[in-house]
Amino acid sequence: MFTYRRVLMVTLILFFSLLVSGLVFAEPEKTKIREMKLYHDNPEWQEFWIKMGEASAKDIGIKAVPTDFETQMYKSRVKIDLTTPRAPAVFKWWFGYRAFELMQAGLLADLSDVWEKVGDNYPSGIKESLTINGVPYALPFNVGYWVWYYSKPVYEKYNLELPKTWDEFMEQLVFFKSKGIYGIGNTIGKSRWTSFIVFQEILYRIDADFYTRLMTGKAHYTDPPVVQAMKIWKKMLEKGYFAPMDATYVEDLPRMLKEGTLAFAPFGDWYSGIMQQQGLVPGEDYGVFIPPAITPKGEGAIVLEVSPLCVGKNSPQVDLAKKWLVWYASERGARILWNELKWVNTVHITSKEIAEGDLVLAYELELLKNYPKKLIRFWEATPVEIVEYAVDVFNTMLVYPEQYMDLLKGIENKAEEVWPKYGVTY
Amino acid sequence: MPTLLKEGRPIFFYNGCFYMKKRYQLKTDSLFLIPALAFVLMAELVPIVYTTYLGFMQWNIINPPKWVGLANYSKVFSTPELINALKNTLYWVIGTLIFAVAFPLFIAILINRVERRALFKTIFFIPSTLSPTVAAIIWRRMLSSQKGALVSLLHIFGVQLQPILTNPQINTFVMIGAWTWQFFGINLILFLVGLETIPHEPIEAAMIDGANPRQVFYYITLSLLKPITLLVVANALINTIRMFDIPWVMIQGGPGRASETLAISLYREAFLLFRMGLGSAIAVVISIITLLASYRYILTLRDRETK
Numbered sequence: 070m071f072t073y074r075r076v077l078m079v080t081l082i083l084f085f086s087l088l089v090s091g092l093v094f095a096e097p098e099k100t101k102i103r104e105m106k107l108y109h110d111n112p113e114w115q116e117f118w119i120k121m122g123e124a125s126a127k128d129i130g131i132k133a134v135p136t137d138f139e140t141q142m143y144k145s146r147v148k149i150d151l152t153t154p155r156a157p158a159v160f161k162w163w164f165g166y167r168a169f170e171l172m173q174a175g176l177l178a179d180l181s182d183v184w185e186k187v188g189d190n191y192p193s194g195i196k197e198s199l200t201i202n203g204v205p206y207a208l209p210f211n212v213g214y215w216v217w218y219y220s221k222p223v224y225e226k227y228n229l230e231l232p233k234t235w236d237e238f239m240e241q242l243v244f245f246k247s248k249g250i251y252g253i254g255n256t257i258g259k260s261r262w263t264s265f266i267v268f269q270e271i272l273y274r275i276d277a278d279f280y281t282r283l284m285t286g287k288a289h290y291t292d293p294p295v296v297q298a299m300k301i302w303k304k305m306l307e308k309g310y311f312a313p314m315d316a317t318y319v320e321d322l323p324r325m326l327k328e329g330t331l332a333f334a335p336f337g338d339w340y341s342g343i344m345q346q347q348g349l350v351p352g353e354d355y356g357v358f359i360p361p362a363i364t365p366k367g368e369g370a371i372v373l374e375v376s377p378l379c380v381g382k383n384s385p386q387v388d389l390a391k392k393w394l395v396w397y398a399s400e401r402g403a404r405i406l407w408n409e410l411k412w413v414n415t416v417h418i419t420s421k422e423i424a425e426g427d428l429v430l431a432y433e434l435e436l437l438k439n440y441p442k443k444l445i446r447f448w449e450a451t452p453v454e455i456v457e458y459a460v461d462v463f464n465t466m467l468v469y470p471e472q473y474m475d476l477l478k479g480i481e482n483k484a485e486e487v488w489p490k491y492g493v494t495y
Numbered sequence: 496m497p498t499l500l501k502e503g504r505p506i507f508f509y510n511g512c513f514y515m516k517k518r519y520q521l522k523t524d525s526l527f528l529i530p531a532l533a534f535v536l537m538a539e540l541v542p543i544v545y546t547t548y549l550g551f552m553q554w555n556i557i558n559p560p561k562w563v564g565l566a567n568y569s570k571v572f573s574t575p576e577l578i579n580a581l582k583n584t585l586y587w588v589i590g591t592l593i594f595a596v597a598f599p600l601f602i603a604i605l606i607n608r609v610e611r612r613a614l615f616k617t618i619f620f621i622p623s624t625l626s627p628t629v630a631a632i633i634w635r636r637m638l639s640s641q642k643g644a645l646v647s648l649l650h651i652f653g654v655q656l657q658p659i660l661t662n663p664q665i666n667t668f669v670m671i672g673a674w675t676w677q678f679f680g681i682n683l684i685l686f687l688v689g690l691e692t693i694p695h696e697p698i699e700a701a702m703i704d705g706a707n708p709r710q711v712f713y714y715i716t717l718s719l720l721k722p723i724t725l726l727v728v729a730n731a732l733i734n735t736i737r738m739f740d741i742p743w744v745m746i747q748g749g750p751g752r753a754s755e756t757l758a759i760s761l762y763r764e765a766f767l768l769f770r771m772g773l774g775s776a777i778a779v780v781i782s783i784i785t786l787l788a789s790y791r792y793i794l795t796l797r798d799r800e801t802k
Contacts, residue, residue: 141766141767142766144766144767144769145556145765145766145767145769148556148557148769149556151557152556152557170555170557171557174557174558176557257661257749257750258639258641258660258661259747261747261749261750261751313640313641313657313658313661314658314661314750315638315639315640315641315658315659315660315661315746316639316640316641317641321641324641325641454768457767457768461576461749461751461752462751464749464750464751464752464753465750465751465753467661467750468661468662468663468750468751468753
């Protein structure tokens with residue numbers, strides 16, 4: 070007979086046996102890894118981001134899952150997603166006016182708490198460069214300076230020394246032309262944005278303070294320094310100092326530097342990574358150089374580019390993103406950045422390590438000590454509407470340099486239309 | 496008499512089959528149409544209405560849209576860059592009609608007389624199997640001043656070519672050439688199919704009546720080819736008015752905005768400069784032009800269906 074007591078006993082025995090067997094045979098619980106959305110627009114660095122994500126998963130249980138987009142598509146995709154809960158937790162952006170519009174629309178998360186924790190890991194001035202109206206909205210992904218890379222084979226072949234004055238620089242361009250070598254690699258094959266580079270590089274070497282005034286709406290595109298810059302550029306174009314315009318800066322220019330058919334390529338120092346990916350050896354195939362100022366007012370200035378990592382305020386993963394950024398700014402994150410891309414953002418990488426790892430970069434950092442005046446790159450320094458318009462105008466300048474004054478008037482008209490929207494009386 | 500017919504019942508049984516009363520039949524048929532209608536509504540009507548609505552707004556994606564009336568449409572026809580894009584689109588249309596429609600017709604007539612035309616068909620058709628993007632990449636590489644095949648070939652013969660794609664005076668025409676290369680084969684095949692279906696009797700009758708070859712071609716062959724010609728022309732117009740892939744992949748509508756077509760302007764305004772309103776207005780203009788251009792074809796199709 071089954072009595073109530075017997076049934077209860079059997080049930081209890083069964084329950085405890087199951088419980089014990091469960092405890093004995095159960096697999097140890099794995100650390101739960103949470104995935105975090107990360108967007109960027111550099112397919113060439115996707116591998117780096119994957120490695121970064123795997124390392125953070127191992128260290129703190131947060132795996133950054135990167136998605137790479139083509140730059141043009143990236144801008145619209147990020148803008149659209151940022152207004153929704155699909156917003157990326159972390160995304161690479163451009164600072165200055167390009168981040169300003171996102172900040173104004175309330176789409177960026179305040180990263181003050183992250184900076185409180187990791188502020189000491191960065192050199193002075195970096196936080197300020199990522200701050201709008203007193204609020205830091207980003208951490209640096211790349212802190213780069215705009216320098217000119219030169220072809221070692223060209224300089225070795227002709228036993229040349231780097232020019233020390235602007236006139237010497239121009240003389241060398243004449244010499245390169247006579248030898249059938251392209252002087253400057255500033256082309257628009259597959260990239261329209263690159264057309265602003267020479268304008269920027271000439272203008273601030275004429276007058277660095279004027280450059281800043283122009284970028285902030287306190288000077289005009291028809292003012293004498295801009296006209297002078299355009300005249301110099303026009304002359305250089307007409308003399309044929311430039312590489313063919315349809316060459317691409319990712320594939321063709323590094324090859325030309327290596328082959329010794331191109332002398333200079335002006336870019337941010339992130340370009341070193343691209344050249345190394347193309348098989349160039351720093352110090353052997355290319356070196357770094359900062360052209361001399363054109364007038365005394367242009368001395369001691371250099372263009373700084375800070376690519377920021379921002380956090381989408383509407384993302385459901387804001388907390389996760391902040392924890393991840395604290396890890397990213399740690400020595401572990403900095404070392405991965407250094408090992409993979411040879412970039413130095415934090416104070417963790419010593420000068421000795423830099424000298425051992427990348428001679429050209431070590432030399433560049435040494436050179437930069439003579440350039441205390443840091444200017445913001447044209448791309449971010451002035452309102453997006455002006456930049457996008459000007460970039461197209463500079464494309465036209467490459468084809469029709471004789472129209473430089475009309476082109477400047479066009480940019481001036483655009484600036485007159487745009488600045489009042491930013492509360493600037495122009 | 497229906498055996499199970501009762502007052503108020505929609506279905507009845509008669510002579511071994513179930514039937515439905517006519518008024519209920521209509522209602523049921525309409526129900527079956529709902530999924531297809533919903534799809535058309537969602538996939539076509541909603542975007543059309545929304546794009547038209549955006550054409551009257553100023554919107555940069557991140558801030559709320561603002562009503563600006565016809566300002567965007569006025570910009571389409573007054574901004575120099577957009578007028579240039581309209582002009583370039585017109586060049587594309589004319590170029591396509593000459594090189595990708597008239598020329599294949601001419602070649603088709605020649606090939607039609609050849610015994611082994613399958614070989615020619617294959618040769619001409621191969622580029623049509625590529626997507627326009629792939630065709631654009633091939634041509635960009637061929638025309639590149641940096642070890643491009645064409646430039647290297649000419650270099651052997653001592654000819655030094657300046658960069659072609661960054662020369663705004665010629666790049667649109669070069670790109671029309673690339674498009675012709677890609678689009679030529681499909682049109683050729685269509686014309687050949689048309690020519691092969693033309694009966695011999697009217698041609699023979701015309702020749703017996705004393706018509707010369709030119710008259711036979713104009714009054715018999717071309718006339719009987721009219722339906723195919725209409726199809727090819729309409730297809731060419733529709734594809735060319737919204738031309739994007741080739742000029743975008745080859746030189747991004749550049750240098751600057753020199754070789755932009757209307758479709759590239761649309762993309763640039765909407766997704767690079769985030770002027771969604773202006774981009775939408777351009778989209779509406781492109782749609783209207785395409786509709787007008789293919790109007791004759793639509794009419795012919797309707798007439799044929801009526802017959």
